[in-house]
Amino acid sequence: MKPRTRWEAVCTVEDLVPESGIAVWTEDGPVAVFYLPHRLPALFAISHTDPFSGSNVLARGITGDLKGEPVVASPLYKQHFSLGTGVCLEDDTVRVKTYPVLLDGNQIRLEVRANQRQSVAA
Amino acid sequence: MSKKTLIVVGNGMVGHHFLEQFCASPAAADFEIIVFGEEKQLAYDRVHLSEYFGGSSHADLAMGTLEWYTEQGIQLHLNEQVTGINREHRTLETPRGSYRYDELVLATGSYPFVPPIKGNDRPHCLVYRTLDDLDAIRASSEGARTGVVVGGGLLGLEAANALKSLGLEAHVVEFAPRLMPVQLDTDGGALLRHKIEELGVQVHTEKATTAITEGEDARLCMNFSDESFLETDLIVFSAGIRPQDALARASGLEIGERGGIVIDNHCTTSDPHVHAIGECALWEQKIFGLVAPGYTMARTLSSALNGDRETAFTGADMSTKLKLLGVDVGSIGDAHAQTPGARNIRFNDEQAGHYRRMVISEDGKTLLGAILVGDNSHYDTLLQYALNGITLPENPETLILPESQGGAPALGPDALPETASICSCHNVTKGDIFGAIDAGCSDLGSVKAETKASTGCGGCTALLKNVVDSELEKRGVEVSKDLCEHFPYSRQELFHLVKVNGIRTFRTLISQHGKGHGCDICKPAVASILATCWNEHILATDHVPLQDTNDTFMANMQKNGTYSIVPRIPGGEITPDKLIVLGEVAKQYDLYTKITGGQRVDLFGATLSQLPEIWEKLIAAGFETGHAYGKSLRTVKSCVGNTWCRYGVQDSVGMAIRLEDRYKGLRAPHKVKMAVSGCTRECAEAQSKDFGVIATENGWNLYVCGNGGMRPRHADLFATDLSDEELIRTIDRVVMFYVRTADRLQRTSVWMENLEGGLEYLKQVVLEDSLGIGAELEEHMEGIVGTYQCEWKTAVEDPEKRKRFREFVNAPSQSDPVQEWTVERGQRRPVLESA
Structure with a gap:
């Protein structure tokens, strides 16, 4: 059975920073949204939580590409995470959550799995 | 063809070294090898004998293993003393039998000289040479309170250390007016004495012992010719060595007047089938009581037995570097200036306890010898000058002056020729080390294993590490000078591209000169270059995504x-x-x-x-x-200076503020720290900074390229007695030259060490304007100072x-x-x- 999901509006295009990330709060917790205008797709969303430190900082990392793969470097201990798959390039047993993301008019929407506890009101 | 027989008498350090060399040579296949050792143990490291009381065992000190001897097919007869040689029949006798030889090697070493003093055969009168001797000293120390070493030379002081580590009150009695009379001069000997006495070892010089009698308060009493006496529980004689030549003498080999088996340049005795190496051998009337010359003899003989008549023993360097009772002592070459016309340069700091003397040739061009007491950090450099005949700098005294007084930094590994001997025990040159690296050695450990460098006396450990590190670093840099996968350029090259082409954004730079989209290596590096060149706000839209989170x-x-x-x-x-x-x-x-x-x-x-x-x-x-x-100026630390301090000679706080206001915000390859001290007491610790300023009566002394942190480095004195304006102009130039030419994340210390020509080159560029860019550097700096903005002020507004x-x-x-x-x-x- 497909889990219940919904497309949550998290911010507008004006909130994005080209070639960089911003953090948004979702039903699923903190998520980092990256806007890389020189690639297609240009939008990526992964968990904002750095799995190595447990701190919510990934949106504040430097973006780039390594061997063609779009990545963000954790600002704390500098591991690279694939923006496409969430896999850590230095340790492929570590992976951060990724979220489908789309542009809906001026709105950025993430597909988040409705969390049982937090979705009671929905 | 049946094999010939080679017999080696003596299994000490030199005997063992000979076997290592010979077994690895082609001739080894032609010989059965038999080795006789008088001691119970396999050859061990006598140089580090006193460590036996510090917890080392025979196994720690052993030179080789039984397995090795077995693998080489060597018949090893330990604890078997050779009692006679019959040269006519080429046999030798031991209590267990008779053995025939074709070639005989005598490596019988030496024995301790015990002065002919009445009573020297009493119980608790001992010597210091073998592990058995040490066991006897340990046994005698039971119930003892004091111990005396007779002999204030190198071995005597080692023995005193051994007594001290057994918990005894140690005394050293020396016949000469000073300690280590062979290696040291009067001032050096006096300083060493002072230091050793501070460590609780009592030194008695100019004492001739006339008799050893029974003591009243202790076991023994030493009576001296000046009618004084010293009571002690045990006595260790360490008054020099004598070649162990009894066997050779009895067999009618030629022996020197004062002992020693006479050898030629190929280590062969008066009998062409009998050879001698090490301390038992006498070459041109000289006995060599150090391990390195013994090793050289061993190598020479091994070559000779392989038919090589080119390799010859031509004497040996007797330079020594030791830590005696924790005190550094070094003696190089002609330490007593016996070469005609030799001149001396002495530096004697009684306060710090450092004595250094250089003996230089009449023309001032070469170093003949040196003496060091208290600090051996200059030893390696001086030894390289002496051994390789490297021409001395114009002001040779800088080699022994403290760096703060204008002393030159150590001779870097790059300054040594490839023929320079790095390890004299194993005769390893800088070229050999490069060869080992060529063959795939990629760290210090594998270079040591491959070349054996630094596995003898260990004196070259620091130098070896420098040479290896420097070379590996160099090769590492060569393979990847590229900043990262996006730019096939170094930081310096990117700086030029940005500056020359007027590039103002990362996007332009990567599209014109790189590939891909960048990464967390190149983006901050380029952001720093852009900031240095154009000084735009780091949060300008184009620059925001380039910054590390701290800068963002x-x-x-x-x-x-x-x-x-x-x-x-x-x-x-x-x-x-x-x-x-x-x-x-x-x-x-x-x-x-x-x-x-x-x-x-x-x-x-x-x-x-x-x-x-x-x-x-x-x-x-x-x-x-x-x-x-930011990777930029952090702080300019200062002491309170002459506005309050009674010692201050300039306004250090005022200057610190002026410098901090001038250089704040400048983006650099790495962080930059400065400090200003108001007098030579140096309370601001300026010499640990990238730029250190110390006040003088006449102005300011500038030190550059110091570093605290993981790899501390004292800053080098760059210019003296500068006026305020001169100081700022000089710092402007050095800072801008650093910012333009350094690698990414390279502090000034490493930058300067890697500049070809180092400090001297930097002085030429900055003080003499040898590249003609002085004005341009200053102008660039002025531009940055003029466009400073507080980034936070701009951001909050x-x-x-x-x-x-x-x-x-x-x-x-x-x-x-x-x-x-x-x-x-x-x-x-x-x-x-x-x-």
């Missing part, structure tokens, strides 16, 4: 994702009102507060969204950003820039759930569980 948010990220704030406090001078503001802000936001090493205040625990609010308050109170987050500081852009009231706190010593700190 102009604060230092801590482990829980919060930030710390460091306002600029130029020179560490702050008014009470400003201090109160810091306290109030910290209190309001519950910020953990700590004083930094750079005389500022660090406020920890601010969330992203609090940063602009906090800075609004700080800016209103007159603070500026402190750039603690710009609503667009402030937007960047929202923690969650869609939920301003949402706090970060992982930021939990606890209180420790009255302040808040993070609790951080792994998620």
Whole structure:
């Protein structure tokens, strides 16, 4: 059975920073949204939580590409995470959550799995 | 063809070294090898004998293993003394039998000389040479309180150390007027004596022992010719060595007048089938009582037995570097200036306890010898000058002066020729080390295993490491000079591309000169270059995504994702009102507060969204950003200077503030630290900074390229007695030259060490303007000073820039759930569980 999901509006295009990330709060917790205008797709969303430190900082990392793969470097201990798959390039047993993301008019929407506890009101 | 027989008599360090060399040579296949050792143990390291009382066992000191001897097919007869040689029949006798030889090697070493003193055969009169001797000393020390060593030479002091480590009150009795008379001169000997006495060893010089009698308070009494006496529980004779030549003498081999088996340049005795090496051998009337010449003889003989008549023993370098009772002592070459016309340069610092003497040739061009006491850090450099005949610098005294007084830094590994001998025990040259690296050695350990360098006396350990590190570093740099996969250029090359082509954005640079989209290596590096060249606000739209998080948010990220704030406090001078503001802000936001090493205040625990609010308050109170987050000038530390201090000779605080205001905000390849001290007492610790300024009566002395941190380095004196304006012009030039030519994340210390020509070259460029770029460097600096802005002031005034500081852009009231706190010593700190 497909889990219940919904497309949550998290911010507008004006909130994005080209070639960089911003953090948004979702039903699923903190998520980092990256806007890389020189690639297609240009939008990526992964968990904002750095799995190595447990701190919510990934949106504040430097973006780039390594061997063609779009990545963000954790600002704390500098591991690279694939923006496409969430896999850590230095340790492929570590992976951060990724979220489908789309542009809906001026709105950025993430597909988040409705969390049982937090979705009671929905 | 049946094999011939080679017999080696003696299994000490030199005998063992000979076997290692010979067994690895082609001739080994033609010989059965038999070895006789008088001692019970396999050859061991006599140089480090005193470590036996420090906890080392025979196994630790052993030179080889039984397995090795077995593998080589060597018949090893330990604890079997050779009693006679019949040269006519080529046989030798032991209590267990008779053995025939074709070639005989005598490596019988030496025995301790016991002066002919009445009573020297009493119980508790001992010698210091073998492990058995040490066991006897240990046994005698039971129930003993004091011990005397007769002989204040190298071995005597080693023996004194051994007595001391057995817990005895140790005395050294020396016949000559000073300690180590062979290696040291009067001043050096006096300093060594002083240092050793400080360590609790009592030294008695100019004492001739006439008789050893029974003691009253102790076991023995030593009676001296001046009618004085010394009571002691045990006596160790260590008054020199004598070649162990009894066997050779009895067999009718030619023996020197004062002992020693006479050998030629190929280590062969008067009998062509009998050879001698090591301390038992006499070459041109000389006995060599050190291990390195013995090793050289061993190698020479091995070559000769392989039919090589070219290799010859031509004497040996008797330079020594030791730590005696923890005191550094070094003696090189003609230490007593016996070469006709030789001249001396002496440096004697009784305060620090350092004595250094150089003996130089009449023309002042070559180093003939040297004496060092108290500090051997100059030894390697001096030895290289002496051994390789390297031409001395114009002011040779700089080689032994402390660096703060204009002394030159050590001769870097690059300055040595490839023929330079790095390890004289194993005759390993710099070229051999390169060869080992060529063959695939990629660290110090494998180079040591491959070349055996530094496995003898160990004196060259530091030098070897330098040579290996330097070469590996060089090769490492050669293979990847590229900044990263996006740019096939070094930082310096990128700097030129940016500057020459007027490139103002990362996007332009990567599209024209790189590939892909960049990464966390090249983006901040390029951001720094762009900032140095054009000095635009780091949060300008094009530059924001290039910055490390600390630069992006102009604060230092801590482990829980919060930030710390460091306002600029130029020179560490702050008014009470400003201090109160810091306290109030910290209190309001519950910020953990700590004083930094750079005389500022660090406020920890601010969330992203609090940063602009906090800075609004700080800016209103007159603070500026402190750039603690940037690769840029951090602080200019200062002492209080002549406005208050009774010793100060200049206004160090005033100068520190002036420097800090001038260079604040300049983006550099790495952080830059400065300090200004108001007098030579150096309370600001300027010599540990990238730029250190120390006041003199006449102005300022400038030191450059120092470093604290992981690899501390004292700054080098760069220019003296500068006026205020000269000082600033000089710093301008050095700073800009660094910023333009250094590699990414390269501190000034490493930058200068890697500049071809080092300090001297930098002086030429900056002080003599040898590249003709002085004016351009100053102009560039002026431009940056003129366009300075407080990044925080600009940011808080710009609503667009402030937007960047929202923690969650869609939920301003949402706090970060992982930021939990606890209180420790009255302040808040993070609790951080792994998620």
